[in-house]
Each structure stands twice: as C-alpha cells, then as structure tokens.
Amino acid sequence: MDLLDEPVPGVGTYEDFNTIDWVREKSKDRDHHREIATKSKESALALMKSISDAFSGWLLMLLVGLMSGALAGGIDISAHWMTDLKEGVCLNGFWFNHEHCCWNSNETTFQERDKCPNWKSWAELIVGTNEGPFAYIMNYLMYVCWALLFSFLAVSLVRAFAPYACGSGIPEIKTILSGFIIRGYLGKWTLIIKTITLVLAVSSGLSLGKEGPLVHVACCCGNILCHLFTKYRRNEAKRREVLSAAAAVGVSVAFGAPIGGVLFSLEEVSYYFPLKTLWRSFFAALVAAFTLRSINPFGNSRLVLFYVEFHSPWHLLELIPFVLLGIFGGIWGTTRLGHYPVLEVLVVTAVTALLAFPNSYTCMSTSELISELFNDCGLLDSSQLCNYANVSVTKSSSDALPDRPAGQDVYTAMWQLSLALVFKMLITVVTFGMKVPSGLFIPSMAVGAIAGRLLGVGMEQLAYYHHDWVIFRGWCSPGADCITPGLYAMVGATACLGGVTRMTVSLVVIMFELTGGLEYIVPLMAATMTSKWVADALGREGIYEAHIRLNGYPFLEPKEEFSHKTLAMDVMRPRRSDPPLSVIMQDGMSVEEVESLIAETSYSGFPVVVSHESQRLVGFVQRRDLVISIENARQHQEGVVSASRIFFTEYTPPQPPNSPPPLKLRGIMDLSPFTVTDHTAMDIVVDIFRKLGLRQCLVTHNGRLLGIITKKDILKHMAQMANRDPDSILFN
C-alpha cells in the first residue's frame, strides 16, 4: 500500500494512545511474506530464511509457553512460601514452606502434617509454646505484621516503578488487542514489578487472585519475546496475534486448562483471532501447562489448580438449587466491584488480616479454601467439613459414600463459612480496584464456592432427614449417596465467576477440564446460563467492559449489537453547522499552506481530493506521515521551502522556471481509503469498523466527498445513543 521511493523513518508508525490501522498492518505483513517468498526461489540462503520465517511463529509460541509456565511456577512457589511465612518458619531452612518442611521430616504421617516438629509457629519460636492466649495473640500479631509488610512492599513497588502493574490488566489487554497502543503496558518493567508485587499481594492475604494478573504477565512475556523476531517486532497486527495466544497461555497456567484458555482468549479477550492463531495458541497453552507441571508447584503432579473427582451422578431435580446458585452468581456479578476503591491499601490489609485470622476458612489462602470446598468427602478425610457421623457404612466402597448426618464439626464449619461468606463479599468489593496487582477470579469463585457448599450441605442434610419427602423419593433412599456438596460448591463458584466476567463457553470448558467429567457439564452450564441472564438483565456490562468504559478507552465491543436506526450522515463530521471538512488538494497546495492546515487542525489525517469544487476523493494521508515527510524534505531535500508545491498526483506537471522544486508525496498517501455513502445505516458502518479494524472511513454522496467518520466518532455516537456522556471517550 505504502510504496515509498525512499522510506522515511517513522512513516507508518503510531503514536502512543492511538489506534492502529489493521488493514494497513495486515497488508504490510502480506507484502513482507510476498517478498520472502519471491526471494526464496533465488538462493539457498534466502530459502533458509523463508523457512526460518515460517517457523518463527512456532518458535515464539514455544518460548512464550516456556517463559510463562516458568514464571507461573515461580509465582506459585513464592506465594505459597510467603503465605506460610505469615504463620511460622521452617527450622530446616527458612526457604521451605510448611508442607515442604514437613515432607522432609520423616516422623510425621500425612494426617498429622500440622504437627511436624521442624515447622515452628512464630509463638513457638519466640516464646517456646503454641498454647495459651498469649501465644495466640503473638501469632495473630505476627500474621498481621507480615501481611502489612507484604502489602506495603507491593504498593510501594507498583507506585515507584510500574504504575501499569496494578489491577488485573485484562481490560487494558482487551483494548490493546483491539488495536489501541499503550506503550510500556506490556514492557519489561511492568513484567518484573507485576510478578514480584503479585506474589506480595497474594501472600499478604488480601482478597484477590492471581489469575487475571497471570494473563497480564503472560502477555508481557509475549510482547517482550516479540522483539526477538523482526516479523513480530515491526508489525502491530502480527504482534497482537501473539498477544492473543499469550492470553490463552495465561489462563492455561492459572487453571491448568489449556483448551479453556484458548476459548477464553477467543471468547473474552481477543479481537482479531484467525484460525492460525487458534492452533498456535493451543500449542503455546499446552507448552505452558506442561512447563508448569514439570515445576510442580502444587506438589501433586496435577496439572490443574482444583482437581476434583466426584463419584455420584446428579439428579434432574438438583437443577433447581443449581439455578438458584446461578441467580446468586448473577446478582453477585452486578455488584459494583471496584467502584469504591479504598486508596489506603495498608488499612484494608490490616482490616483483612485482623478479621481473617480468627476464622480458619478466611485464614487459609483462598485457593486452598476453594480446593477444600470443592472436595468430595472421602472416608479418610479428617477435615472439619467432612466430620460426619459414621453410620453403617456397610459397603466397602471407598468411592461412593452414602449421605450421612452431619457431625458437630460440620455445624461449626457451617457457621464459620457463613461468616466467611459475608466477610469475603464485603472485603472483595473494597479490595478490587486498589493499586496492586489483583484478580477477580479467585475471590469470586470463593464467594460462590462458600455459598454453594452451604446450600449443598443443607440439601444433603435435608435429604438425609427427610428422605421420604416426595422430591427425594426414588433417588435419596437411606444409604444412597445422592447429594455431593462439593459439586454444589463448584456450581456456585462457576455461577459467581460467570456473573462477574460473563464468560460462557470458556468458563464451562475450564471447569470441565478441572473435573474431567462430561456429565457435570450440564449443572455447570445451567448455572452459567442463569447467572449470565440474571446479570445481563440487572445491568448490561461485565466487569471488563465496565472498566474499559470507566477508563474511556476506545474499544468497540464486538459482542454488543448496534441497534439504532441512524445513518452515516448523522454521525459523520463536519456536522451541519461546522466549518467544511479540511481537505488537501492533490496538486497545487504549497508546503506553507499544508503546514498551516496541520497547525490549525488537530485531525489525525486529511482526505486528498481532485479539487475543492468537484470534491472527488483521491486518497487519504495521515497527519503523522505528512508532518514527518515535510520535516524530512525540508532537512534533506535540496530546495524545498515554504513556497514549494506539494503533489499527490502520479506525474508532476512541469514547473515554471525559478520556482522551487516540487515535493512529491504520493508515496505516503493511502490510495485505497474506505468509503461509505451517507445513506449507509450505522449498524453496517459499525460492522465494517469492527470486522476490518478501521481507524476512519470517508463518507460520500453521489461520488462527492462529504465527511469522515472515525472510530472515536462511532464510540461517541454509541455513548450518546445509550444516554451516556459522549466525552467519556478519551483517546484517539
């Protein structure tokens, strides 16, 4: 498209906080391809180059997978160790976490891992005992102090070195993938600081998760590794293909769900996702998952974060509680998360730590909590939640246990869980939006899992004591294992996560990869669908869309239909009362005239026309390219002065003698600008912008140039139609 005789550096690049032109970038990539393909027939070296070019994409994917997997493993291990550090320290070496410390001591059995001699709580270490109120307060204090230290470090590092490292990063990544440029958002400093502060923030016990930030970390890896390959460094569209794959990698390492990750990238994050990227994302996601597994941070050689195995099928009637959980998730999804960000991170940390420590379910890390809630109680489980009265387990089946009455511990656990639910809900609303790396996946899942488990145990006890009720008859006879509270927890977690993010297929697939059982897809799907419908009915947007809108990013939502009956002429500029469109004539304008046009206006580009009278469109020239080219000509091209004439025509007419040499700029003009007629319905225009990734489009009437529509005009128009402030769209 741009065929420069002598390419001027900078022409064809973009400024910060601007939108890329997808058509031009993809065209550039095809040019590059064509060139390599032509050359490859000439020599063996060029053929080698062509082959290495073809495989560079795969190599890049491999590297992204390896690097992200390794980083995720490091984050997991560090966070685990630092979370345990809040409770105590290992005498064998301070770098061991609780579990690791007790593995090494042979004296303990697995059941008594809490009581291994080498692991000392802070009270034991300082005052020599773990008993009594004084030791308790000691541990309590140390817990709060560590939490404060971690969160202080996290917030200071983010503020000092990489302000882009805060939050989950997914709204910004969505915007970047749609073609926006935010320099440094995926840079090396963001990567380093986000990795470190993520560990600190998670370890501090704040109610936040590492899943969203892991997507950001993986995208940083992808972006940084792009610099190794010219093809990806130079082309903004190709780089976004890599970032789409990296987003898949992020979810893959967060949950150990490579297929779910790819679908997440496709459904939730990506904008331009060709099939080639699908295949490569899948590869990268797998590499990352296996890298993570070989690091084995969870110590169980499982790929997935929450591995569960359920033994009993579900009954059709159970769909009613599942739908109820879906409704709960939908309501949770409309909670205005992040609208009340408390800026004093330390206060929130202190409150969180103070309230969390006394309750064993909030004291443990959120992932552990979810893991425990998902768990189906086996015979050997010694946890509080599984302390059922052991009645008449006649069959020697270690797999399926019949429903049993709850023991005292279970009732205690129920109370603690109820308190934990209230605490988690309140603290998550306050925490999200703080200036530390924070994800929403895990806190949302925790809220849902607690609610689900509560409902599940309730149902179980109801079925046990009232198995003669009509609804339980036939499938809940005494001794039957008819209700699995762990499944309820899982359904609840799915519903809440779905309500917040509005994911659908990818969410179900992620959960399917966690359980591996196709039969539990139906409950998960019912809950996901209900929660999405409820959340959509109560308030249209998911959390990411809401944040994109709050930040005023120019993001053209691909899922939302434009449903108003306006025409291109209603949206285009200039409006009826405005001065006419600023255009450049293809021949005859002087450098001075063009420069004053540039100075007077702030448009990012100008249409080039045959003449002011005919308004016949010739092409379109970018402001940045024009500025750079004129500046360059003034400096390097002999004789170019303010009086020189600028020509966009193919042939320059002979100049009168003594006139300064002309400036030929056809090379920087886009000869194929997109046009629509003024009568084109706006829904079609929006469709074209979305599908082709345009920055601007010219409007004609009967072959005459009439106006211009930019992406920002469209977003403003959409905001106006939705009764929002059109000036909330901030960037170009």
Added chain:
Amino acid sequence: MDLLDEPVPGVGTYEDFNTIDWVREKSKDRDHHREIATKSKESALALMKSISDAFSGWLLMLLVGLMSGALAGGIDISAHWMTDLKEGVCLNGFWFNHEHCCWNSNETTFQERDKCPNWKSWAELIVGTNEGPFAYIMNYLMYVCWALLFSFLAVSLVRAFAPYACGSGIPEIKTILSGFIIRGYLGKWTLIIKTITLVLAVSSGLSLGKEGPLVHVACCCGNILCHLFTKYRRNEAKRREVLSAAAAVGVSVAFGAPIGGVLFSLEEVSYYFPLKTLWRSFFAALVAAFTLRSINPFGNSRLVLFYVEFHSPWHLLELIPFVLLGIFGGIWGTTRLGHYPVLEVLVVTAVTALLAFPNSYTCMSTSELISELFNDCGLLDSSQLCNYANVSVTKSSSDALPDRPAGQDVYTAMWQLSLALVFKMLITVVTFGMKVPSGLFIPSMAVGAIAGRLLGVGMEQLAYYHHDWVIFRGWCSPGADCITPGLYAMVGATACLGGVTRMTVSLVVIMFELTGGLEYIVPLMAATMTSKWVADALGREGIYEAHIRLNGYPFLEPKEEFSHKTLAMDVMRPRRSDPPLSVIMQDGMSVEEVESLIAETSYSGFPVVVSHESQRLVGFVQRRDLVISIENARQHQEGVVSASRIFFTEYTPPQPPNSPPPLKLRGIMDLSPFTVTDHTAMDIVVDIFRKLGLRQCLVTHNGRLLGIITKKDILKHMAQMANRDPDSILFN
C-alpha cells in the same frame, strides 16, 4: 436498507445457485430486532412476543439437539442390527442384534458371547451346523448377498429420490454456510433418504463411515426446524447460524464429543460464527450428546464412540514413532481420494464383501475394529490381539500390565492386520465418491489405527527383547509397562484423519474427549501437526476444499491467504477491451430501455449513476429485484407502460402532461453499495469480501465509477493466479 413503500413479494430473495448478501441479511435481522424492541414497550402481548423471539433461538437449538440425537441413536441401532444380520439372526426375535440377543439368554457368560444358543448363523439356520467348509461357504454367500442387497437398496433410493443425499455432504455444507444457496440440499427428502441409505450403506460393509453424513443429517434437521420460526425461516444469515450449530451437533453425536464438535464447526465448516453462535452450538451439542446417551446405542452408557483408558505414561523418545505415524497420515491425506469413483456400486460391494469376509479384522464393522485397536490389553482380554504369553505377572495390579512377549495369536493378528491395512487403503480410495452416503472419518481412522497398532506392537516387542538397548534403557526395564500399542493406534488414527481433513485443534480436542487424559494430548498434537505439515507440503488442499473446487462452487476459502500483488483494477470488469459497464441512470430511463438492458445482459445487478457523463455512483440495484418490480408495476400499477420513466431519485420531477405516470424504484435500490478504489490491493479486497460476505463491490477512480468486482470475478482471478482454469468456477 431496503425500505419499500409497499413490499413486492420476492424482492430481497435469492435464486437457486446464487450467493446471498450477508450485509443485507444481517441488516434485515437488525431491523426485525429493532421493530420488536420498539413494539415491546407498547403492550404486554408485544412484550411476550419479544421475549419469545429472544428465546426462540434457544428453543430451536434444543429441538435440533433432540432431533439429531434421536436420529443418530436410531441410525446406530439400525446399522448395528443390520450389520449383524449379514452374519445370522436371533431366534428370540429377528429384531435383536447379536449382542442384544445374547444378553437376553442367561446361559452365557460375557466371555462366550459368541456362542449363545439363540443366535444362529445363517449356516446353522439352514443346514443346522456351523462346522465344515460347506457351512463356511454358506455363511460367506449369505454375507455377500446381504451386502449386495443393502448397497443395491441404498444406491437405488439415492438415485430415485434424493440425489443430494450421496457423499458426506460436508463440502456442500461449507459452501452453503459461506452464503451459497442450494435448494433442497438440506430438505426433508434429503434427510429421510440420507438417514435410510446411510444405515444401508454402513451395514453393507462398504469402506465408509457415518460421521460426515451425520453432520449432513444434523444440518437437515436444523434447516427443517428453522421453518418453525419466522425469524429463522425468513433470514438466510440467521439460518446459517443455526446450520453452524447443527454441524457442531453432527460431530457431537458422531463421536460423543460436544466441545470437539463446536470447535470442528468453528474451525472447519463455518464461515460466519459470532460468539452467540458458539454458546448456542455448545448447548445444542450437549443436548444431542445426552439424547444419544439416553438412547444408549452402544449399550455401555458411554457418551463416546471409542472410550479408552490408558494407564501408563508415554516417554519422550516415543515421539519419534508418533512423528513417523504423522508422516504416514500426511501421505495418506494426499491420496487422491474420490478421484476414481467407481460407478458400479454393486461391483465394489461384492469385491469388498468377498475380500472382507475371510479376514476377521475386515469382516467386523469398522468402528468395532477401531475400538479393538485402541484398546489397551487388560489381563482378562481374550481377543486375539491381547494373547500375550503370561510371564510373571507378580504385582496384583489389574491396571498396569508389564510388557510381555507376543503369543502366536498376536503374530497371526499382525499378519491379518497387515492384509487388512492394504485392503482398507485400496478399497477406501475406490469407495469414496460413490453415489451413496459416505464419510471418510472412520475409514481414514481405521487405516491409521491399523498402521499405528502394527507399529506399536512392533515397538513393544522390540522393547521387550532388547530392553538393554540405549534407547530403551531407563524406561523399559523388564517388567515395566512402557509401551501401549493402543496409544499408537490412536495416534495413527488421529494422524490419518488429520491428513485427510487438515483439522487441527478440533481433531485434538475430539480425541482428548475420547480419552479424557490431558497427558496424551502431546502425542496426538505431534502427530496432527506432522501430518498437516507433510500433507500441506505434498499437496495444498484438504479433501473438502478439493471437492469444493472439483464441483466449482463459489467458495472463498477463509484460511488461504491471497498472496499476489494485483490491484482491484486488474480484476474488475469491464476489462480494457470490453464494452463499457452497463449502468442505469437515476432519472430519465424508460421502462423499455431498462428492460432491453436486462434482456441484453446477464449481470445479476446494475449500478445506478447520476449521469453517463459524470459516472457518479448513486446506488446498486439487483437484477432480480428490478425484474420483479417492473413486472409487478406493469400488472398492478395503473398506467405503467414501456414509455414510463423510471426514477431512482428521492423526488420525482414534475412530468410533462400526457406522459405516462413515472415508476419510482428508489425503494429497491441499495443506497450503500460497497466501493473500493481502483488502486486497492486485491489482498485487501479479498479480505473485505471474506469478512463482510459481499456479493459484489464497485470500483471507483477519483470518485468516478469505473467497474465492478463480483465474488465470482475474485474466484476466477484466484484460479488464474494459481494456474488453474478460471472457468472451473461455475455458479454465481
């Protein structure tokens, strides 16, 4: 877009073998939506209508899933019964198949199911014994006769009632989904005849599978059920969304792999696949899978066709044989299947039956064969393939068996499998393309599975006898279960299927759903990638693309990049030597003039311009709409005669007295035709056509109309650039 004052029936519809205009269809749907949304605020009834409209999509999906699942179950059961009918009959009732017949008789144990007294082979029934050469010949003859009868019936039914029912149907469905219209291809007759003949063809023992045709059957269901809902009946774009989901349903019921089915539809079949369709497809695929399971045609309450469970992990070195299988699959994928269709179906059936009967691996149904090849030999397996010498099974692990030396039976099986491999390869090449419903998935998988099992057993014996070799040291010590021949069979099947269809992610996900083990994804992926690369290097196209090209369908491949440096002006018509473009002036042309223009040309539409001199574009009018409107006006509008003037302008100028009343046709004109400049690179034009689903695009130069590019022009140009005959593109 089309705002008719009084809509003329037929305006806005399409003729057979024509391409739809996606932009217009989607715009129509948005109009419909808008209308319902506006009305819904007026009355409770309209609100109800609006809600039912919103849920009609889900209801339709439910129905498609139920109907397809039920049909697939019926096909499975019938095919099973009729395949067994070739061997014998059940005395309890002729409608029982072999397995079912022997279930009912309590006298037999599972191991001896072949010898249950109620099941009589034809020899037993007729001459009273199953021993001796005479009985063998008797059975042989009956087997061939039944096969001939089935295939004769199949071919006659297809020829007599539904010629569209032959083949797999996937190439045509791809073409239809891309916007082409083939009336009757998805009609009720095709559905009925395809269902019946599919059972007949599969039962006749021909080397064909039911998976591809099941996709066609599901799409027929989708298309027929669309007629129940106005929204889908009237809109070609909406209907294609349903068909995309139906394609997912087809694969879901074929393999019991709903996620794989959705990805298959996305990756392989669909053209326009919005995210809403993804979610609905998933729902439909699940419903279908569960419907099929509740019918339980395989009698094992498994969702999947080939359920496998492997117990031992694979070793990194095994990637070498897996890649070898991938290469084999790639080569198999370039076999020119269907290029030698033998028209005499009965001859092929006879040859197939005659050659297949003596070899137990070709005599059984192909799905059973694949099932047996995938199977990991347990201790209790009594099949020939699992007859290993039982050496020192010390551990009481019923799961993992160590590698053992092969028994005599295994060697016999190897010989038979080698013969079966040659036979299957030859007969599949001949069979595919015959005029019966035939799929390629199962025969291809069988070829790959046989090759894989052969290699796997070879590797296993090599490792057993030479466990001291360097490559086996460390992981294949005696007594270790290091090589799983079933996994090799699975990898081989994946490779061959991948080579033929060039599926990637969807194939791996389908196979993953069959095994359920994430760790086997890497071998499957290695084989898929190798086979795709090898096949692409040897010959570019997959089987579906090849068939689309052979049939001359106007299909714009979304995966293939257009890589030539031509411009729009090189492709547009009229060419330099042609007569000028036929245009209609917006005012002043008489009915007679327009009618003669229509009669003289065969273009599907005409641009409307301001005047011949200025060539300023106003709009575009479809030939069909123009013909219908003029005809309608001549019949119903008083005074419209040949001399009447046709106006496309907004306001009709006052007519001189005594002149016939003018004909106002602005309503049928598309006021927003797509235009590109003559300097637009063809790769961009192709991209626009693909992404927006255009039928035609007008070409301008400096605001003047210059020419037109249709989808057919692009396809012809692409054929020309690839040194193929441009006249091979047949339809509009």
